[in-house]
Amino acid sequence: MKIKDIVNRDRVTLTNCEHEPIHIPGSIQPHGFLLGITLDWKIDFCSSNISSFLDVVYEEILGHKISEIFGVYAQKELYDYVHDKKAQPVFPLEIILQEKAFQINIHKSGAIYILEAEPQSNGKEQLADIYAQTIQFVSNMNNTRSLKELCALVAEGTREITGYDRVMIYRFDADYNGEVYAENCREDLEPFLGLHYPHTDIPVQARELYMKNQMRLIVDIGYDPVPIFTIDDQENKNLDLSLSTLRSTSPIHVEYLKNMGVGATLTISLIHHDRLWGLIACHHYSPKNISPEIRLAAKLQGQFITSQIDLRQSNDEYEIARKTGKALERLTALSVALENDSFDIICSNPELLKLCNATGVSIAIGDKLHKNGLTPSNAKIEKIISGMQAYEHNRTFTTNKLSNFITDLDGYEEVSGIIYHSLGNGNNIIWYRPETVTEINWGGDPEKSIIIDSNGLHPRNSFNLWKQIIQNQSKIWLQPELNAAASYAHFLQNQIIMLLLSEEEEKYRNLSDVLHETNLELENINWISTHDLQEPLRKIQLIASKVLSDTNEIPSVAIIDSLQRVTKSASRMQNLLIDILKYTRIKHTKGALQKLNLNDILEETYQDMKEIIVDNKATLESQNLPEVHAVPFLMKQLFSNILHNSLKYASLKRDPVIKITASQEPEINEYSNKVYCHWITFADNGIGFEQEYAESIFKIFTRLHTLEKYAGSGVGLALCKKIMQTCHGNIRAVGKLDKGTEITLYFPCDPADSLSTDTEISKNKIDRN
Incomplete structure (x- = not known):
C-alpha cells in the first residue's frame, strides 16, 4: 500500500492570490490530530502527528477500520455521536482512546467524516464562572441602547471570558474595508480603535470561509504545519477542511499576523442578513489555547451582537426617523391651492429640508425650477437631471458621491450627495448635501497591503498610522431619510396629477361651454334655415304648377320639361330639409x-x-x-x-x-x-x-x-x-x-329582464300582398 501526503505546495502569485485554495491546505495545526474516516469507518486520512498523542503511527493505521485500532466500543461511541443531531453541533465528544481522554469534533466533508481530536482540557471546571459571566453580560446588555455601546460591552465580555490580550469588534463597509468599531485591550498596548483596514487584508476566499465556519483558532502563530497523509489510490486526492478547527492557515495570513507581533488568535464571524457583517478578532501576544467550553462562550458573544444589530440600529436611527416623520407629517398636512404657484410655497417650506436633513432642494415642474437652501446653479441642476436620464435612473436614485456618476460638474463642494425622485412627465425633486471632508485613519497604507518580491507575495509589514483625506463625498443618507424622501415624492407626484387633472377639467369645462353655445347656435340656424327655406321652395312649386296649368298659353315642350325638373328639384330639396330637421331633433x-x-x-x-x-x-x-x-x-x-x-x-x-x-x-x-x-x-x-x-x-x-x-x-x-x-x-x-x-x-338589456335562454319565440309568417 502506497501512502502520500496531500500538502498544497502551490506558490501564491499575483495571478492566483485571489483564488488561493486555503480550504485545502493539506495540513493542520499541531495542538491536535486529524482522522478522515470513510462512511464504512475505514481510516482514509491521518495527520502525521498522531504519534504525539497516541501509541500509533499514521503508516500503520491508514486503511484500517476504527474498531481495529481503537476497539469496537470506541467506534460505537463515534457512530452514536455522529447520529445524535442534538449534541454534535454544540459540544465535542468526550472519549477515551488508549486510556487517554480526548475531546473530538466531527463533521462531514463530502463522503468523509473528519475527526479532530484535542486532549481533554479542564474547561468544565470553568463552566460555572463562564455561566456567571454570561448572566452578568446579558444583564448589562439590556442597559445599552446603541449598537456601539453593545459592541464595546461584547469586546469587554469576550476578553474577560477568553483572557486574550486584545479583543476587537471589526465591522465591514459595503466594499469589505474594515473598521475597528469597538475594542478592549491591555492598558500597555497601543489601541487600534477607529483604525481602518483595506479589504485586501481579508480576501474573498477568506471571507467565504468565515461564512461557512464561524470560529477560527490559531494557537501558536509560529507553529510548524502538520501534513495529512492518505492512501495513494486516486489522482488529486484531497480533503476539504473548510469546517475544520485545526485547519492550517494561509502562509500569507501567518506572515501578516507575525508582522503585527501577534502570537495567537481567535476569530468569530458576525453574520447578519446572510452577509459577513464583521468579526470578533481576539489577539494574544504569545501562544494561547482555550477550551471548547470557552470557545463556545465566546461564540455566544458574537451571537449577542448579530441578534441585536437590527434592534440597535433601529435605536440609533429612531431619533432621525422621528424627526423626518414629523417633517413629513407637517408637509403632507400643508394646505395649498391646486395651482402652479403652490410649488413655490412647498419648496420654500423649511420642513422640506428637515425631511431628509438636506441642505438644499429643487423641484422641477414643467419649464419652471423651484429652489430652496444651498443648491447648485440651474445649469448644474440641468446636468444632474440629464445625467440621471443618461444612467437610466428615471425613477429614483441616491448617492453620497455624485462624482462617480456625473464627472463634469466643475466642483462638488455644494453638491456631493443627492436624493433624486422622478415625478413623471419630466418633473422631478432633488435633495442636496454638500461635500463633507473626512479624515480616515488606516492601519498602514492601504495601497501597500501586498508586497511582491522574488520569493512571492507578502503582506505589508508596516502598520503605522496612515491618514487619508476623503473629498467629493457627502454624509451617507440614512434609511429613515430615504424613506421620508420617497414618501413625500410620492405625495408630491399625486399633487401634480391632481393639478393636471384640475387644469384639464377646467379646460374641458370651458370647451364644453363653448361647444354647448355653438350647438345652440347651430340648432337655431338649422331651425331657421329649414323653416325659412320651406317658404321659397313652396313658392317655386306653386309658380311652376300655375304656369303648367295656365290654359291661356300653352308653353312649349322644352319649357314644360324644365318646369317639371324645377318642381322635382324643389320637392327633393324640401324632403332633404325635412330629413335634416328630423336628424337634428333627435336627442x-x-x-x-x-x-x-x-x-x-x-x-x-x-x-x-x-x-x-x-x-x-x-x-x-x-x-x-x-x-x-x-x-x-x-x-x-x-x-x-x-x-x-x-x-x-x-x-x-x-x-x-x-x-x-x-x-x-x-x-x-x-x-x-x-x-x-x-x-x-x-x-x-x-x-x-x-x-x-x-x-x-x-x-x-x-x-x-x-x-x-x-x-x-x-x-x-x-x-x-x-x-x-x-x-x-x-x-x-x-x-x-x-x-x-x-x-x-x-x-x-333591461335590468328587469331575467336574461333567460328558455324564451320561446314563435315564428309567424305574415303574407301581406
Missing part, C-alpha cells in the same frame, strides 16, 4: 324611453306603408318581436326608413321579399364589445351592396348610387343609426351584391 336622452311591443310598431308601420308595399308587390315575413325600451315615434320612423330602403333598392329581377327575424338570446356584439339582449334583423332580396361600404352607409349624406338612378337625401340610414344610439343600442349592415341586404338592430 341622446334616456328620459323619453319606454317599454314598447315592437309587434305593435311593425303593424302601425305596415298600415302606413300598405299602399306602397302593395304597389311594389312586396312580401313581409315576420317572427314574433320582443319588447324593448325605446321612443315610440322613433321606432316607427326607424322601421319605416328600413322598409323604404328595402323597397327603394329592390331588384328588377324578382319581387321584393323582406324577412324580419328576432332573438332574445344575450349576445356580445363583436363590434362594440357590449352585451345586447334583443336583436332584430331586416333581410331583403334587393340589389345589396359590397361589404366594404357597411360602415359608410350610416354616415349622413352618403350615397352609393346617383340621384338619377335612385332618389333620396342620403339621410335615412344615418337617421336610423342616431335613433339606435338614442336607445343605447347598435345597428349593423351586411350586404351581398345582387343578393340582398341584412340590417340588424341591437337593443340593450
Whole structure:
C-alpha cells in the first residue's frame, strides 16, 4: 500500500492570490490530530502527528477500520455521536482512546467524516464562572441602547471570558474595508480603535470561509504545519477542511499576523442578513489555547451582537426617523391651492429640508425650477437631471458621491450627495448635501497591503498610522431619510396629477361651454334655415304648377320639361330639409324611453306603408318581436326608413321579399364589445351592396348610387343609426351584391329582464300582398 501526503505546495502569485485554495491546505495545526474516516469507518486520512498523542503511527493505521485500532466500543461511541443531531453541533465528544481522554469534533466533508481530536482540557471546571459571566453580560446588555455601546460591552465580555490580550469588534463597509468599531485591550498596548483596514487584508476566499465556519483558532502563530497523509489510490486526492478547527492557515495570513507581533488568535464571524457583517478578532501576544467550553462562550458573544444589530440600529436611527416623520407629517398636512404657484410655497417650506436633513432642494415642474437652501446653479441642476436620464435612473436614485456618476460638474463642494425622485412627465425633486471632508485613519497604507518580491507575495509589514483625506463625498443618507424622501415624492407626484387633472377639467369645462353655445347656435340656424327655406321652395312649386296649368298659353315642350325638373328639384330639396330637421331633433336622452311591443310598431308601420308595399308587390315575413325600451315615434320612423330602403333598392329581377327575424338570446356584439339582449334583423332580396361600404352607409349624406338612378337625401340610414344610439343600442349592415341586404338592430338589456335562454319565440309568417 502506497501512502502520500496531500500538502498544497502551490506558490501564491499575483495571478492566483485571489483564488488561493486555503480550504485545502493539506495540513493542520499541531495542538491536535486529524482522522478522515470513510462512511464504512475505514481510516482514509491521518495527520502525521498522531504519534504525539497516541501509541500509533499514521503508516500503520491508514486503511484500517476504527474498531481495529481503537476497539469496537470506541467506534460505537463515534457512530452514536455522529447520529445524535442534538449534541454534535454544540459540544465535542468526550472519549477515551488508549486510556487517554480526548475531546473530538466531527463533521462531514463530502463522503468523509473528519475527526479532530484535542486532549481533554479542564474547561468544565470553568463552566460555572463562564455561566456567571454570561448572566452578568446579558444583564448589562439590556442597559445599552446603541449598537456601539453593545459592541464595546461584547469586546469587554469576550476578553474577560477568553483572557486574550486584545479583543476587537471589526465591522465591514459595503466594499469589505474594515473598521475597528469597538475594542478592549491591555492598558500597555497601543489601541487600534477607529483604525481602518483595506479589504485586501481579508480576501474573498477568506471571507467565504468565515461564512461557512464561524470560529477560527490559531494557537501558536509560529507553529510548524502538520501534513495529512492518505492512501495513494486516486489522482488529486484531497480533503476539504473548510469546517475544520485545526485547519492550517494561509502562509500569507501567518506572515501578516507575525508582522503585527501577534502570537495567537481567535476569530468569530458576525453574520447578519446572510452577509459577513464583521468579526470578533481576539489577539494574544504569545501562544494561547482555550477550551471548547470557552470557545463556545465566546461564540455566544458574537451571537449577542448579530441578534441585536437590527434592534440597535433601529435605536440609533429612531431619533432621525422621528424627526423626518414629523417633517413629513407637517408637509403632507400643508394646505395649498391646486395651482402652479403652490410649488413655490412647498419648496420654500423649511420642513422640506428637515425631511431628509438636506441642505438644499429643487423641484422641477414643467419649464419652471423651484429652489430652496444651498443648491447648485440651474445649469448644474440641468446636468444632474440629464445625467440621471443618461444612467437610466428615471425613477429614483441616491448617492453620497455624485462624482462617480456625473464627472463634469466643475466642483462638488455644494453638491456631493443627492436624493433624486422622478415625478413623471419630466418633473422631478432633488435633495442636496454638500461635500463633507473626512479624515480616515488606516492601519498602514492601504495601497501597500501586498508586497511582491522574488520569493512571492507578502503582506505589508508596516502598520503605522496612515491618514487619508476623503473629498467629493457627502454624509451617507440614512434609511429613515430615504424613506421620508420617497414618501413625500410620492405625495408630491399625486399633487401634480391632481393639478393636471384640475387644469384639464377646467379646460374641458370651458370647451364644453363653448361647444354647448355653438350647438345652440347651430340648432337655431338649422331651425331657421329649414323653416325659412320651406317658404321659397313652396313658392317655386306653386309658380311652376300655375304656369303648367295656365290654359291661356300653352308653353312649349322644352319649357314644360324644365318646369317639371324645377318642381322635382324643389320637392327633393324640401324632403332633404325635412330629413335634416328630423336628424337634428333627435336627442341622446334616456328620459323619453319606454317599454314598447315592437309587434305593435311593425303593424302601425305596415298600415302606413300598405299602399306602397302593395304597389311594389312586396312580401313581409315576420317572427314574433320582443319588447324593448325605446321612443315610440322613433321606432316607427326607424322601421319605416328600413322598409323604404328595402323597397327603394329592390331588384328588377324578382319581387321584393323582406324577412324580419328576432332573438332574445344575450349576445356580445363583436363590434362594440357590449352585451345586447334583443336583436332584430331586416333581410331583403334587393340589389345589396359590397361589404366594404357597411360602415359608410350610416354616415349622413352618403350615397352609393346617383340621384338619377335612385332618389333620396342620403339621410335615412344615418337617421336610423342616431335613433339606435338614442336607445343605447347598435345597428349593423351586411350586404351581398345582387343578393340582398341584412340590417340588424341591437337593443340593450333591461335590468328587469331575467336574461333567460328558455324564451320561446314563435315564428309567424305574415303574407301581406
